[in-house]
Amino acid sequence: xxxxxxxxxxxxxxxxxxxxxxxxxxxxxxxxxxxxxxxxxxxxxxxxxxxxxxxxxxxxxxxxxxxxxxxxxxxxxxxxxxxxxxxxxxxxxxxxxxxxxxxxxxxxxxxxxxxxxxxxxxxxxxxxxxxxxxxxxxxxxxxxxxxxxxxxxxxxxxxxxxxxxxxxxxxxxxxxxxxxxxxxxxxxxxxxxxxxxxxxxxxxxxxxxxxxxxxxxxxxxxxxxxxxxxxxxxxxxxxxxxxxxxxxxxxxxxxxxxxxxxxxxxxxxxxxxxxxxxxxxxxxxxxxxxxxxxxxxxxxxxxxxxxxxxxxxxxxxxxxxxxxxxxxxxxxxxxxxxxxxxxxxxxxxxxxxxxxxxxxxxxxxxxxxxxxxxxxxxxxxxxxxxxxxxxxxxxxxxxxxxxxxxxxxxxxxxxxxxxxxxxxxxxxxxxxxxxxxxxxxxxx
Amino acid sequence: xxxxxxxxxxxxxxxxxxxxxxxxxxxxxxxxxxxxxxxxxxxxxxxxxxxxxxxxxxxxxxxxxxxxxxxxxxxxxxxxxxxxxxxxxxxxxxxxxxxxxxxxxxxxxxxxxxxxxxxxxxxxxxxxxxxxxxxxxxxxxxxxxxxxxxxxxxxxxxxxxxxxxxxxxxxxxxxxxxxxxxxxxxxxxxxxxxxxxxxxxxxxxxxxxxxxxxxxxxxxxxxxxxxxxxxxxxxxxxxxxxxxxxxxxxxxxxxxxxxxxxxxxxxxxxxxxxxxxxxxxxxxxxxxxxxxxxxxxxxxxxxxxxxxxxxxxxxxxxxxxxxxxxxxxxxxxxxxxxxxxxxxxxxxxxxxxxxxxxxxxxxxxxxxxxxxxxxxxxxxxxxxxxxxxxxxxxxxxxxxxxxxxxxxxxxxxxxxxxxxxxxxxxxxxxxxxxxxxxxxxxxxxxxxxxxxxxxxxxxxxxxxxxxxxxxxxxxxxxxxxxxxxxxxxxxxxxxxxxxxxxxxxxxxx
Numbered sequence: 001x002x003x004x005x006x007x008x009x010x011x012x013x014x015x016x017x018x019x020x021x022x023x024x025x026x027x028x029x030x031x032x033x034x035x036x037x038x039x040x041x042x043x044x045x046x047x048x049x050x051x052x053x054x055x056x057x058x059x060x061x062x063x064x065x066x067x068x069x070x071x072x073x074x075x076x077x078x079x080x081x082x083x084x085x086x087x088x089x090x091x092x093x094x095x096x097x098x099x100x101x102x103x104x105x106x107x108x109x110x111x112x113x114x115x116x117x118x119x120x121x122x123x124x125x126x127x128x129x130x131x132x133x134x135x136x137x138x139x140x141x142x143x144x145x146x147x148x149x150x151x152x153x154x155x156x157x158x159x160x161x162x163x164x165x166x167x168x169x170x171x172x173x174x175x176x177x178x179x180x181x182x183x184x185x186x187x188x189x190x191x192x193x194x195x196x197x198x199x200x201x202x203x204x205x206x207x208x209x210x211x212x213x214x215x216x217x218x219x220x221x222x223x224x225x226x227x228x229x230x231x232x233x234x235x236x237x238x239x240x241x242x243x244x245x246x247x248x249x250x251x252x253x254x255x256x257x258x259x260x261x262x263x264x265x266x267x268x269x270x271x272x273x274x275x276x277x278x279x280x281x282x283x284x285x286x287x288x289x290x291x292x293x294x295x296x297x298x299x300x301x302x303x304x305x306x307x308x309x310x311x312x313x314x315x316x317x318x319x320x321x322x323x324x325x326x327x328x329x330x331x332x333x334x335x336x337x338x339x340x341x342x343x344x345x346x347x348x349x350x351x352x353x354x355x356x357x358x359x360x361x362x363x364x365x366x367x368x369x370x371x372x373x374x375x376x377x378x379x380x381x382x383x384x385x386x387x388x389x390x391x392x393x394x395x396x397x398x399x400x401x402x403x404x405x406x407x408x409x410x411x412x413x414x415x416x417x418x419x420x421x422x423x424x425x426x427x428x429x430x431x432x433x434x435x436x437x438x439x440x441x442x443x444x
Numbered sequence: 445x446x447x448x449x450x451x452x453x454x455x456x457x458x459x460x461x462x463x464x465x466x467x468x469x470x471x472x473x474x475x476x477x478x479x480x481x482x483x484x485x486x487x488x489x490x491x492x493x494x495x496x497x498x499x500x501x502x503x504x505x506x507x508x509x510x511x512x513x514x515x516x517x518x519x520x521x522x523x524x525x526x527x528x529x530x531x532x533x534x535x536x537x538x539x540x541x542x543x544x545x546x547x548x549x550x551x552x553x554x555x556x557x558x559x560x561x562x563x564x565x566x567x568x569x570x571x572x573x574x575x576x577x578x579x580x581x582x583x584x585x586x587x588x589x590x591x592x593x594x595x596x597x598x599x600x601x602x603x604x605x606x607x608x609x610x611x612x613x614x615x616x617x618x619x620x621x622x623x624x625x626x627x628x629x630x631x632x633x634x635x636x637x638x639x640x641x642x643x644x645x646x647x648x649x650x651x652x653x654x655x656x657x658x659x660x661x662x663x664x665x666x667x668x669x670x671x672x673x674x675x676x677x678x679x680x681x682x683x684x685x686x687x688x689x690x691x692x693x694x695x696x697x698x699x700x701x702x703x704x705x706x707x708x709x710x711x712x713x714x715x716x717x718x719x720x721x722x723x724x725x726x727x728x729x730x731x732x733x734x735x736x737x738x739x740x741x742x743x744x745x746x747x748x749x750x751x752x753x754x755x756x757x758x759x760x761x762x763x764x765x766x767x768x769x770x771x772x773x774x775x776x777x778x779x780x781x782x783x784x785x786x787x788x789x790x791x792x793x794x795x796x797x798x799x800x801x802x803x804x805x806x807x808x809x810x811x812x813x814x815x816x817x818x819x820x821x822x823x824x825x826x827x828x829x830x831x832x833x834x835x836x837x838x839x840x841x842x843x844x845x846x847x848x849x850x851x852x853x854x855x856x857x858x859x860x861x862x863x864x865x866x867x868x869x870x871x872x873x874x875x876x877x878x879x880x881x882x883x884x885x886x887x888x889x890x891x892x893x894x895x896x897x898x899x900x901x902x903x904x905x906x907x908x909x910x911x912x913x914x915x916x917x918x919x920x921x922x923x924x925x926x927x928x929x930x931x932x933x934x935x936x937x938x939x940x941x942x943x944x945x946x947x948x949x950x951x952x953x
Binding site for chain 2: 002003004005006007008009010011012013014015028031034035036037038039040041042043044047048049053054056057059060061062063064065066067068069071072082083086087089090091092093101102103106107129130131132133134135360362366392393394396397411412413414415
C-alpha cells in the first residue's frame with residue numbers, strides 16, 4: 001500500500017496522460033471526468049514545467065465531458081459519446097485519445113468501450129483514473145495504448161532504428177531539448193530514434209514505430225510498461241539505461257546502443273572524439289574561474305530516479321564535485337531501491353553519497369538539518385560546505401536556509417523559463433554547466 | 445439593513461457537516477449566448493438557468509477555489525485527501541504564496557501540503573487510515589495552528605467519513621482540524637468552493653477569542669469604541685495588497701478603522717472576526733455565505749453590493765458603507781475630491797482609449813464593473829463573457845443600456861469565446877487567466893482582468909486600468925506575430941458555426 005506524500009512532485013495518472021498526449025503533435029485529449037480535472041492537471045505542467053504553456057490543445061481548450069452529480073447517479077457514457085462526436089467535428093486533430101478521471105471510473109463507465117465505437121474516426125480510449133498511480137503511470141498507460149492500437153504490426157524491421165522512451169513530457173522539464181540532443185547524436189552514428197514527442201514526429205510516423213529493432217528506456221520508473229508492450233505486441237526487445245549527461249555517460253550510452261545495433265566501433269569513436277573535443281573546447285573557458293574561485297562543491301541532489309543518478313554522475317565524474325547526499329522520491333520497492341543504490345558504486349569519487357529514498361519533503365529536510373546541526377556545535381567543524389543543491393523548485397527553501405548554491409532541474413521548475421534547452425549528451429552538459437556555474441557568479 | 449442581493453437567502457447551515465452547493469443554494473446560469481436584453485429576459489423567466497452546452501471544454505473545479513482561500517491562512521498545513529492530481533498545481537506555486545505574503549509584510553514560510561495519495565487499494569478499503577496517519581504526521585512534525593483537510597472526488601464517491609475522523613482526532617492533536625468538502629463533481633459552480641472553505645472556517649476554525657485585544661491594555665470603553673468603528677473588508681484571491689491598501693485608505697478617510705480579512709489572516713485575527721461594526725464584501729460572488737453567517741453568529745450587519753472597480757462602482761461601494769455610519773456628507777466630499785483628482789490624472793489615457801472597442805471576460809462581478817469603467821471613459825464595450833451569472837449581478841446587468849450587447853456565459857470554453865472574438869474583432873481584450881493566451885494567438889492585444897500584484901480597485905485602481913490598457917495599445921506587435929505563426933486547434937466548421945447553436949436545453953447537469 002502506498003503512503004501519503006508531502007509536497008508531491010507528481011500529478012496523478014490522468015495528469016500524466018494529459019501532459020503526454022498534449023506533447024504528441026496533433027493528438028487531442030478528450031477527458032471523461034468532472035469539468036475541472038483537465039484544465040487543472042494540464043496547467044500543473046503548463047506552469048510548473050518551465051512555463052511550457054498550453055500548446056496546441058491543452059489547458060482549458062481540452063474537450064471534457066464535464067461530469068456532475070447527476071451523471072454520478074445515472075452514468076456518463078452518453079455524455080461522453082456526444083462529446084466525442086462534437087470534438088472530432090470541431091477540433092482539428094490526427095488522433096483523439098479519450099482518457100478518464102476518478103469519478104467516471106468509480107461509477108463504472110466504460111469509456112474505453114465508448115471510444116472504440118469511434119475507432120474509424122481516429123479515436124482511442126485509455127483508462128487513467130487518478131487513483132491508478134502518478135504521472136509516470138499515466139504516461140505509460142497512454143504509450144501502451146498507442147503501441148497496441150496505433151502502432152502498426154509489421155515483420156519488417158529497420159536495423160538501425162530505435163524507440164527511445166522514458167523521457168516523460170512535462171515531468172522532464174527539459175524533455176524537448178533532451179530528445180533533440182539525443183536524436184542528433186544517434187543520427188550521427190547512423191541510428192534513427194523514434195521519440196513520440198520530438199520535433200518532426202507525427203501520428204503517421206508513430207504508426208511505423210513497430211519497425212524499430214530495439215527499444216531504449218531511460219528510466220526505471222517510466223516507460224517500462226510501454227517497453228514491455230513493444231516487446232509483447234511488436235516483438236521489439238528493450239534495454240534500460242540512464243539519461244546520459246556529459247562526455248563519459250554519453251560515450252557509454254552511444255556504445256551501448258551502437259553495439260546492440262551492430263554499428264561499427266570506428267563510427268562511434270569518431271563521433272565521441274569530435275564531441276568530446278567540442279565539449280572541452282568550451283569547458284576550458286571556465287577553468288580559470290573554477291580554479292581561482294574554487295568552484296568545487298559538495299553536491300546534494302534531490303530528484304526523481306530519472307534525474308538523480310545522471311545529475312550526480314555528471315557533477316561527480318565531469319566537474320569533480322563531491323557527491324554528498326542524494327534523495328530519490330519515486331522508488332518504493334525494496335529490491336529496486338537496492339539496485340538503484342548500486343549504481344552509485346560506479347562513481348570514482350572517494351566520497352560516496354548517502355542515498356535516501358523518501359517522498360516526504362519534510363523528512364528530507366530533517367535529514368539535512370541533522371547533517372548541518374551535527375557539525376556546527378564545535379569550533380572546528382568539517383561541514384559539507386560549500387554546498388550546491390540540485391533539485392526542483394521545492395528545494396529552493398532548503399538552499400536558502402543553508403545558504404547553498406541552487407539549481408532547479410527536476411520537476412517542478414516554476415522559477416525558470418525553459419524553451420528548447422536540454423541537459424543530455426555532450427552539448428546539453430555544456431548548458432547544464434553554464435546554468436550551474438552561472439548560479440555561482442550571479443551576484444558578481 | 446435591508447439587503448437586496450441576499451434578501452430571501454438563509455444562513456443557518458453550520459449545524460451540518462457540508463454546506464449546500466451553489467446549485468441548490470443560489471442557482472444561476474452556466475451557459476448562454478445571445479444579446480443582453482434577451483439574457484435579462486431569459487434570466488428573469490428562469491430559462492437561462494436551464495441551459496447547457498453540447499461541445500464542452502474544461503472549466504474549473506471548486507476544490508481549487510476552496511484551496512485558494514484555505515491556503516492563505518498563516519501557519520497551516522493542508523492535507524489533500526485525494527489521489528495526487530488534485531491541487532498538483534501547488535507543486536510550482538511555492539513562490540507564489542510567498543510573493544503574496546511578502547507583499548503584505550508577512551513572514552514567508554514553506555508551503556506545506558500533504559497528499560493522502562489515494563490508490564486503487566484505498567478505493568476498495570477506504571482512505572481514512574491514511575488520512576489519520578497524515579493528520580498525526582502533520583501535527584507532530586510541524587505543530588501548525590491549523591490542519592485543513594481538502595476533500596477530493598474519490599473520498600466523496602467512496603464515502604470516507606472525514607468529519608467522524610476529525611471529531612475523533614481533534615482532542616488528540618494541538619492543531620485545529622478543518623475539514624473542507626469541495627468535491628469537484630458536486631457542483632457546476634466553482635464558487636461553491638468559496639462556501640466550502642468558508643464553512644470550514646466558520647464551523648471548525650474560529651473559536652471564541654480569549655482576550656479582547658492583543659496587548660491587553662485596552663479598556664472596555666476603548667475596545668467598544670474601536671469595534672464600533674471597525675469595518676471588516678473581505679478580500680479575495682484575485683485582489684492585490686495594493687487593492688487592500690487603496691480600499692483601507694478610503695475607509696480611513698471616512699474616519700473608520702479598516703481590517704482586511706479573511707485571506708492571509710492569522711488564526712488570532714480570524715477568531716476576532718466578530719469584533720467589527722460592519723462587514724463589507726468586495727465581491728458578492730465570494731462572500732455572501734461568510735457574511736450571512738457572521739450576521740447570524742455575531743449580529744454584525746453587512747454590505748454586500750458592488751465590486752469597487754472604476755469610478756461609479758467605487759463611489760457606490762463607499763456610499764453604501766458610509767450610509768451605515770451616517771457619514772453621507774463626508775462620503776460625498778471624499779468622492780468629489782477623489783474623482784476630481786482621478787479624472788484629471790487619466791486624461792492622457794482617455795485620449796488614447798476613447799472610441800476603442802473592448803471585450804471583457806471573466807468572473808461576473810469583475811467583468812461587469814470593469815466594463816462599466818471602460819465604458820464610462822468613452823470606450824465601446826463590444827461584448828462580455830461571464831463565467832456564470834447569478835442573482836448577485838442581476839442589477840448590474842439591468843444597468844447595461846445596450847440591449848444588443850453580445851453576452852456569453854461560460855466557464856473557460858475558449859472555443860466559444862474565440863469564435864465570438866473573431867467576429868467582433870475588438871481593439872483590446874481584458875480577460876481572466878487561462879483566456880489571454882488563446883486571445884493572443886488570435887492576434888488581439890490584451891491585458892489581464894486581475895493580478896495578485898496589480899491594483900485595479902478603488903480610484904488608484906481605475907487609474908491603473910486606464911494606464912495598462914493604454915500601454916497595451918502602444919505596441920501590439922507581439923499578438924500579431926504570434927497569431928501569424930501559431931495555429932489554433934479549432935476547425936473551420938466550428939469557426940463558421942454561430943456559437944449560440946452550441947447552447948441547448950440541459951438534460952442532466
